[in-house]
Amino acid sequence: MALVVAKFGGSSVADADKIKRVAERVVEQRRAGNDVCVVVSAMGDTTDELLELAEQVSPLPPPRELDMLLTSGERISMALLAMAISNLGAEARSFTGSQAGVITTGTHGKARIIDVTPGRIRTALDEGAIAIVAGFQGVSQDTKDITTLGRGGSDTTAVALAAALHADACEIYTDVDGVFTADPRIVPNARKIDTVSYEEMLELAASGAKVLMLRCVEYARRYSVPVHVRSSFSTKQGTWVIDLPEAELVEQAIIRGVAHDNSEAKVTVVGCPDKPGVAAAVFRAVADADVNLDMIVQVGSVAGSGRTDISFTAPKADGRVALAALEKVRAEIGFEKTLYDDHIGKLSLIGAGMKSHPGVSARFFGALADSGVNVEIISTSEIRISVVVRDTDLAGAVKAVHDAFELGDPDNQAIVYAGTGR
Amino acid sequence: MALVVAKFGGSSVADADKIKRVAERVVEQRRAGNDVCVVVSAMGDTTDELLELAEQVSPLPPPRELDMLLTSGERISMALLAMAISNLGAEARSFTGSQAGVITTGTHGKARIIDVTPGRIRTALDEGAIAIVAGFQGVSQDTKDITTLGRGGSDTTAVALAAALHADACEIYTDVDGVFTADPRIVPNARKIDTVSYEEMLELAASGAKVLMLRCVEYARRYSVPVHVRSSFSTKQGTWVIDLPEAELVEQAIIRGVAHDNSEAKVTVVGCPDKPGVAAAVFRAVADADVNLDMIVQVGSVAGSGRTDISFTAPKADGRVALAALEKVRAEIGFEKTLYDDHIGKLSLIGAGMKSHPGVSARFFGALADSGVNVEIISTSEIRISVVVRDTDLAGAVKAVHDAFELGDPDNQAIVYAGTGR
Numbered sequence: 127m128a129l130v131v132a133k134f135g136g137s138s139v140a141d142a143d144k145i146k147r148v149a150e151r152v153v154e155q156r157r158a159g160n161d162v163c164v165v166v167s168a169m170g171d172t173t174d175e176l177l178e179l180a181e182q183v184s185p186l187p188p189p190r191e192l193d194m195l196l197t198s199g200e201r202i203s204m205a206l207l208a209m210a211i212s213n214l215g216a217e218a219r220s221f222t223g224s225q226a227g228v229i230t231t232g233t234h235g236k237a238r239i240i241d242v243t244p245g246r247i248r249t250a251l252d253e254g255a256i257a258i259v260a261g262f263q264g265v266s267q268d269t270k271d272i273t274t275l276g277r278g279g280s281d282t283t284a285v286a287l288a289a290a291l292h293a294d295a296c297e298i299y300t301d302v303d304g305v306f307t308a309d310p311r312i313v314p315n316a317r318k319i320d321t322v323s324y325e326e327m328l329e330l331a332a333s334g335a336k337v338l339m340l341r342c343v344e345y346a347r348r349y350s351v352p353v354h355v356r357s358s359f360s361t362k363q364g365t366w367v368i369d370l371p372e373a374e375l376v377e378q379a380i381i382r383g384v385a386h387d388n389s390e391a392k393v394t395v396v397g398c399p400d401k402p403g404v405a406a407a408v409f410r411a412v413a414d415a416d417v418n419l420d421m422i423v424q425v426g427s428v429a430g431s432g433r434t435d436i437s438f439t440a441p442k443a444d445g446r447v448a449l450a451a452l453e454k455v456r457a458e459i460g461f462e463k464t465l466y467d468d469h470i471g472k473l474s475l476i477g478a479g480m481k482s483h484p485g486v487s488a489r490f491f492g493a494l495a496d497s498g499v500n501v502e503i504i505s506t507s508e509i510r511i512s513v514v515v516r517d518t519d520l521a522g523a524v525k526a527v528h529d530a531f532e533l534g535d536p537d538n539q540a541i542v543y544a545g546t547g548r
Numbered sequence: 549m550a551l552v553v554a555k556f557g558g559s560s561v562a563d564a565d566k567i568k569r570v571a572e573r574v575v576e577q578r579r580a581g582n583d584v585c586v587v588v589s590a591m592g593d594t595t596d597e598l599l600e601l602a603e604q605v606s607p608l609p610p611p612r613e614l615d616m617l618l619t620s621g622e623r624i625s626m627a628l629l630a631m632a633i634s635n636l637g638a639e640a641r642s643f644t645g646s647q648a649g650v651i652t653t654g655t656h657g658k659a660r661i662i663d664v665t666p667g668r669i670r671t672a673l674d675e676g677a678i679a680i681v682a683g684f685q686g687v688s689q690d691t692k693d694i695t696t697l698g699r700g701g702s703d704t705t706a707v708a709l710a711a712a713l714h715a716d717a718c719e720i721y722t723d724v725d726g727v728f729t730a731d732p733r734i735v736p737n738a739r740k741i742d743t744v745s746y747e748e749m750l751e752l753a754a755s756g757a758k759v760l761m762l763r764c765v766e767y768a769r770r771y772s773v774p775v776h777v778r779s780s781f782s783t784k785q786g787t788w789v790i791d792l793p794e795a796e797l798v799e800q801a802i803i804r805g806v807a808h809d810n811s812e813a814k815v816t817v818v819g820c821p822d823k824p825g826v827a828a829a830v831f832r833a834v835a836d837a838d839v840n841l842d843m844i845v846q847v848g849s850v851a852g853s854g855r856t857d858i859s860f861t862a863p864k865a866d867g868r869v870a871l872a873a874l875e876k877v878r879a880e881i882g883f884e885k886t887l888y889d890d891h892i893g894k895l896s897l898i899g900a901g902m903k904s905h906p907g908v909s910a911r912f913f914g915a916l917a918d919s920g921v922n923v924e925i926i927s928t929s930e931i932r933i934s935v936v937v938r939d940t941d942l943a944g945a946v947k948a949v950h951d952a953f954e955l956g957d958p959d960n961q962a963i964v965y966a967g968t969g970r
Contacts, residue, residue: 142604176624182564184631191634194642195627198620202598205617209606212613220616225692246692270647270668 128294129251130155133165133261133284137301138358139203140170148299148358149210156216156256163247163257163291165284166207168199189234193263193274197223200260200280208258217255221246223263224272227290228283230264236276239283239345240267242290251291259287278339285342289349296351298338299358304365305330305337307383307533312521315534319383320363323370326382326476329510333474334387343367370478380479381486381531386524387472388517390420390439392502393448397462400434407459408436408452415451417444421472421505421514433462437503439514442468470502471520474512475527481508493530499523550716551673552577555587555683555706559723560780561625562592570721570780571632578638578678585669585679585713587706588629590621611656615685615696619645622682622702630680639677643668645685646694649712650705652686658698661705661767662689664712673713681709700761707764711771718773720760721780726787727752727759729805729955734943737956741805742785745792748804748898751932755896756809765789792900802901803908803953808946809894810939812842813867814924816859817874819884823854829881830858830874837873839866843894843927843936855884859925861936864890892924893942896934897949903930915952921945 132152139145148164155162176195180187187195204220211218227243250257261280266273275282281298288296305327308316322330324347331340337355346353346367356364398404405424412419420439440448445466452464480486490511494501499522503514515523528534554574561567570586577584598617602609609617626642633640649665672679683702688695697704703720710718727749730738744752746769753762759777768775768789778786820826827846834841842861862870867888874886902908912933916923921944925936937945950956 142601145605179564179624179628180631183567183628184635186635187631188634188640191627191630191640191642194630195624198623198627201620201623202601202617205613205620206601206605208613208616209602209609212610213606213608218610218613220613 127159127161129161129163129291130295130297131163131165131284131288131291131293132297132299133280134167134299134358135280135301136167136170136173136203138299139166139207142206145169145203145206146210146213149207149214151358152207152256153211153214153216161251163251163259163287163293164207165259165261165280165287166200166203167261167280168196169203169206172199172202190271193234193272196274197260197263197272200262204258204260211256211258217253218258219250219255220258220260221250222260223283224265226257226259226287228259228264228286229267230273230275232266232268232271232273234271234273237264237266237273239264239275239286242286244287244290247287247291259283278342281339281342282345285345285349285351285353288351289345293351295354296346297354297356298342299356300337301358302337303357303360303362304355305335305367305383308524308528309386312386312524313384313528313534316528317534317536319365321366321368321370322382323478324367325509326478327367329474329476329507330383330385333385333476333510333512334389334472335383335385338367381475381477381533383476383533384524384528384531385474385476386520387474388470388520389441389443390470390472391442391445391466391468392437392439392470392514393445393452394435394437394465394467395452395461396435396465397433398436399460400432404434404459404461405436407455408461409438411451411455411459412438412440412448415444415447417441417448417451421503421512423503439470439472439503469517470514471517471523472512472514473520473523473527474510475531476510478509480511487511489530490527493526494523497522497526499526549581549583551583551585551713552717552719553585553587553706553710553713553715554719554721555702556589556721556780557702557723558589558592558595558625560721561588561629564628567591567625567628568632568635571629571636573780574629574678575633575636575638583673585673585681585709585715586629587681587683587702587709588622588625589683589702590618591625591628594621594624612693615656615694618696619682619685619694622684626680626682633678633680639675640680641672641677642680642682643672644682645705646687648679648681648709650681650686650708651689652695652697654688654690654693654695656693656695659686659688659695661686661697661708664708666709666712669709669713681705700764703761703764704767707767707771707773707775710773711767715773717776718768719776719778720764721778722759723780724759725779725782725784726777727757727789727805730946730950731808734808734946735806735950735956738950739956739958741787743788743790743792744804745900746789747931748900749789751896751898751929752805752807755807755898755932755934756811756894757805757807760789803897803899803955805898805955806946806950806953807896807898808942809896810892810942811863811865812861812892812894813864813888813890814859814861814892814936815867815870815874816857816887816889817883818857818887819855820858821854821882822856826856826881826883827858829877830883831860833873833877833881834860834862834870837866837869839863839870839873843925843934845925861892861894861925891939892936893939893945894934894936895942895945895949896932897953898932900931902933909933911952912949915948916945919944919948921948 652659
């Protein structure tokens with residue numbers, strides 16, 4: 127008998143019929159002898175509808191009240207799911223984030239989980255009931271106000287509850303079969319990955335793979351929660367995100383997958399004085415405006431000019447803010463002008479094996495060169511190589527790299543990981 | 549500076565525009581120097597929409613989960629109202645029933661308020677904020693589960709909060725101007741009543757006046773909360789429900805108003821054995837089926853037959869249940885059969901003055917007789933006379949009684965209560 131935390135997103139509970147299907151799935155797990163705690167998001171479009179209501183009332187609603195409003199979404203879906211489960215003859219009890227003991231910081235709209243004290247969930251499970259918890263929400267430690275966790279919050283709720291309950295697994299149900307070696311819409315022979323380490327999944331999430339949010343993976347890694355990303359439409363095994371033994375990773379150059387991201391733009395600060403402290407001043411100005419920098423490159427100064435160019439990428443959504451922040455410090459820093467380019471794409475190759483196998487880089491850049499892709503920025507970590515290319519080159523580049531590492535070959539992963547599936 | 553609890557019902561907050569109007573009204577009160585605590589119901593049709601969702605999922609939803617679902621309605625309206633108020637430059641904080649300290653019994657769907665511990669509301673008010681509280685909901689003392697109070701629950705929330713906060717007044721905003729001497733749709737010259745005692749309002753509510761629910765008036769009376777029933781569409785004074793000094797009531801035969809009710813049916817149990825204990829057995833059977841009996845009459849036995857008929861009125865909605873309950877005990881009690889008549893109407897004349905003025909009855913029955921209305925059942929209290937008549941006679945009877953006591957005369961009340969208006 128295992129304890130499983132299962133999370134269903136908004137599209138899985140979008141209407142009464144889908145809620146009933148989720149109920150069947152959950153009751154099946156319970157009847158198989160497992161303790162089940164379910165985390166749900168708000169139904170399909172509920173959050174958007176609530177946001178529209180808020181907009182009709184106020185152009186800039188107070189964050190505390192926006193959280194109060196939005197958290198009614200999960201309240202509706204969790205109560206309905208409890209009803210559907212009870213209809214099938216199993217007992218279910220729904221709990222708000224606050225009732226489930228999800229304690230957060232007080233930053234409305236993007237609170238962070240500080241602690242989870244799941245006493246009531248534990249009791250419900252011990253009494254044989256299926257516990258249903260509202261995802262995405264909690265209660266602030268200091269003011270006892272209702273908070274929301276921001277994007278991907280329900281996944282984080284599920285992982286945090288799994289950690290607090292010492293669950294055997296956290297299942298994230300979604301509309302895809304798992305994590306793939308590349309986006310199947312771009313690479314038709316992309317393959318579902320059976321197992322991936324927390325570190326690799328962190329890099330994948332940070333590089334544009336949307337199936338799991340970064341925060342959720344970080345939380346899972348910190349508490350060693352085995353996460354199973356799987357489809358809500360089938361019973362097939364999905365992708366397990368787990369602690370992979372180091373021993374298995376050094377055997378050969380394991381390359382896990384190719385992620386891409388076209389949500390970023392490139393900002394270039396032209397003609398910076400080439401002296402110490404200038405780059406720091408540029409990045410501080412951008413960071414103070416709450417813009418997350420991603421890749422950074424500094425072009426060496428033109429001989430004798432005493433000037434240099436600094437480029438970085440950042441979310442397109444933050445483009446305007448970043449430029450405005452830079453404009454404010456232009457005179458002070460003494461650069462010439464800024465350029466803004468949102469026709470870029472980022473490609474990342476991820477795999478724990480690459481740190482011990484220098485041949486990976488050669489093959490990677492060879493594949494890009496062979497398909498005529500020009501590389502504008504490069505950044506690397508121990509288990510990742512990322513490049514910025516023209517956005518029009520992005521799909522071709524993803525395919526070329528995926529092919530070069532034979533990631534579509536079904537034998538590829540199977541050989542390496544024989545026996546590690548769960 | 550006064551402390552006012554103001555309650556706005558679902559029709560007052562039915563859409564964004566109406567919510568903004570309520571916000572203006574509330575902010576005006578705050579700017580006039582009052583501390584304001586607002587109680588809101590769910591927006592217009594929200595509750596019905598949620599019930600429909602529940603129906604799609606389960607034919608018989610567990611009451612605990614139905615309460616969890618329905619309470620999202622007030623969460624939405626209160627957050628939106630807080631946003632609208634904040635938009636006008638005043639501070640507002642919304643609180644769920646649980647956060648506001650509304651402690652109830654555990655009977656989901658019709659919980660009763662046990663205690664109110666409004667610590668957080670008090671703090672919000674002390675800090676200059678407008679407190680907004682979800683009506684109709686609370687948290688159960690034993691299980692800490694979310695509960696709802698049933699019909700008229702938001703009014704009761706408002707009165708209970710007013711009592712706990714020692715508010716100067718509880719304002720119930722509604723879509724009529726106040727309590728009237730009769731239903732203005734039947735009696736065109738019906739007059740708004742300026743002041744009415746708790747006891748009279750109890751009788752009015754119990755006799756079919758729908759403007760305030762019985763529970764809410766009982767609560768107000770127990771804690772001496774002055775209740776002001778008024779229109780959300782105007783700033784006119786409405787009706788004050790207050791403790792009226794006895795001295796003012798004995799001056800003359802004060803008749804407050806005429807209430808009517810056509811929601812009841814008459815059940816007659818024919819041919820009961822005329823011996824002690826039979827009536828008790830009949831009423832116990834009906835009460836055990838959770839049917840509220842209203843008026844009761846027993847017709848004296850026909851000479852020598854040893855048999856008698858017992859009639860009572862009860863809500864039409866409970867008719868089927870009452871008859872089924874009686875059928876089950878027919879053999880045991882030994883009555884012949886039951887009759888069911890739902891073409892009846894009830895008319896009640898209410899006024900504290902009538903207890904010391906026997907002339908009231910004479911004038912009352914005289915008016916009915918003069919307009920040819922046949923009276924089927926009579927019941928009285930110290931401050932009320934009620935009769936059951938044919939439903940087709942009801943409107944005419946209401947008009948006749950209203951005229952006989954000159955209730956439409958604007959001088960009538962003014963003379964008696966000069967100087968008591970608040």
